Amino acid sequence: MSDYSKLTKDELGKRLDDAKKEIQDLKVEKIKANSDRIKKEKAKEDPSNLNLAQKLAKAMDDMGALAKDGSNNSQGWTFISESAIKAAIRRVAGKYGFAIIPTKINKIDKYERKTSKGGTLHFYDVIQDFIVTDGKEQYEMQMIGTGSDSGDKAVNKAVTVAFKNLEKQLFNVSDQNDPDPDSETNEATVPAENNQPTQTRKQSRATKSGTKNVKKVIDWSKPKNISSQDLKNHLVKYPGGTFVNIGTILAHVRAGNADAKKFVNTLEGNDAIAYVELDRRTMIADAVNKIKDEKKQEA
Numbered sequence: 001m002s003d004y005s006k007l008t009k010d011e012l013g014k015r016l017d018d019a020k021k022e023i024q025d026l027k028v029e030k031i032k033a034n035s036d037r038i039k040k041e042k043a044k045e046d047p048s049n050l051n052l053a054q055k056l057a058k059a060m061d062d063m064g065a066l067a068k069d070g071s072n073n074s075q076g077w078t079f080i081s082e083s084a085i086k087a088a089i090r091r092v093a094g095k096y097g098f099a100i101i102p103t104k105i106n107k108i109d110k111y112e113r114k115t116s117k118g119g120t121l122h123f124y125d126v127i128q129d130f131i132v133t134d135g136k137e138q139y140e141m142q143m144i145g146t147g148s149d150s151g152d153k154a155v156n157k158a159v160t161v162a163f164k165n166l167e168k169q170l171f172n173v174s175d176q177n178d179p180d181p182d183s184e185t186n187e188a189t190v191p192a193e194n195n196q197p198t199q200t201r202k203q204s205r206a207t208k209s210g211t212k213n214v215k216k217v218i219d220w221s222k223p224k225n226i227s228s229q230d231l232k233n234h235l236v237k238y239p240g241g242t243f244v245n246i247g248t249i250l251a252h253v254r255a256g257n258a259d260a261k262k263f264v265n266t267l268e269g270n271d272a273i274a275y276v277e278l279d280r281r282t283m284i285a286d287a288v289n290k291i292k293d294e295k296k297q298e299a
Contacts, residue, residue, distance in 0.1 A: 047095065047096040047097050048097065050096070051136075051137060052098060052132070052133070052134050052136070052137040052138070052139065055096040055097065055098050055134060056096075056098065056132070056170070056171070058092075058096055059089075059092035059093065059095070059096050059098070059171065060171045060172055062091075062092050062095070063088045063089070063092055063171055063173065066080050066084055066085065066088055066173055067080070067084075068080050069081050069084050070084075080168075080173065082160060082163075082164050085164060085167050085168065085173055086167070088173075089167055089171065096134075097134050097135075098132060098133065098134040099132070099133060099134075100130060100131075100132050100166070100167070100170075101130065101131045101132075101133065102128055102129070102130055102159075102163060103129045103130065103131055104128075104129040105126055105127075105128055105129075105159060106126060106127040106128070106129070106287065106291060107124065107125075107126055107155075108125040108126055108127055108144075108283065108284050108287045109123075109124070109125040109280055109283050109284065109287075110122070110123065110124055110125075111123050111276065111280065113148075113276075115150075119150055120150065121148045121149070121150055122148065122149055122150070122151075122152075122154045123146065123147070123148045123154060124146070124147050124148075124154045124155045124157075124158040125144065125145075125146050125158065125280065125283075125284055126144070126145050126146075126147075126155070126158045126159060126162055127142055127143070127144050127145075127162070127284075127287065127288065127291065128142065128143055128144075128145060128159055128162035128163065128166070129141070129142055130142070130143065130163075130166055132170070141166060141170070142288075142291070143162045143163070143165045143166040143169070144162060144165070144284065144288075145157075145158040145159060145160070145161035145162025145163070145164075145165060146158055146161060146224075147159070147160070147161055218230055218234075218270075220269075220270045220273055223273050223274075223276075223277040224277070226274075226277065228278065228281055231246060231247070231274050231277055231278040231281075232245060232246060232247030232250075232278060233245050233246075233247065234246045234270070234271070234274040236249065236267065236271045236274075238263070239263070246271070246274045246275050246278055247278065249263065249264060249275065250275065250278055250279055250282065253279075254282070
């Protein structure tokens with residue numbers, strides 16, 4: 001320790017000035033170190049320093065769960081509206097600097113169905129191509145959409161559904177009130193039409209007293225909710241009295257069997273619904289595979 005009693009006044013003044021300068025230098029270094037730390041932290045959060053996958057992940061986290069704000073009063077169910085999803089995505093897309101660009105529209109199928117009031121609903125199935133990009137990287141994506149309308153808006157609705165489905169899948173948009181599909185059992189209550197072979201599937205359900213057989217009745221009022229396996233297994237009465245499943249009949253039609261083609265034109269009721277829906281799904285699957293093959297060849 002220095003003996004300040006032996007220092008002159010000038011020497012003490014110099015020592016004091018040196019001490020002040022040292023303290024000031026330490027303060028400057030601390031401020032600079034703190035400033036560098038803050039800059040590094042901000043750089044990590046700066047969207048321009050993130051790759052596209054990181055931007056999408058952060059955007060997904062920022063969006064969180066969206067509440068259902070739309071309702072279908074005629075069928076009694078609620079949903080997240082397209083406008084709510086787009087508003088949430090528009091906010092995070094601007095924040096993190098990316099865009100979703102729709103490109104080519106591939107028409108897959110067009111068909112019609114009669115309504116209960118005797119009108120006609122026009123259906124379109126499309127596959128919409130999209131590009132998600134931040135100007136540096138890009139992801140190419142596809143999504144299927146189905147739209148129906150009694151007028152001329154079926155295509156527009158199909159494209160809108162495809163865009164909405166892509167947005168929900170890309171950002172894991174989930175309704176906060178949505179149940180897990182595996183948490184409930186959907187038991188249809190719509191009976192089969194008269195003169196149609198009743199189709200059931202027996203399932204085993206464990207009970208305290210043993211095993212109970214439960215019949216699953218197919219809800220033909222909502223064909224798109226019926227599994228492809230149930231559609232394939234649906235039995236129809238073939239000429240001669242034998243029962244053949246729809247999957248086999250469709251395979252014969254696609255193979256060019258004239259008798260099978262003639263037979264399907266006579267189908268009515270649930271039989272016709274099963275055939276048309278299974279045929280539609282098969283056409284979509286074929287179209288998707290064709291597009292994938294074309295893209296592989298282009299690459």
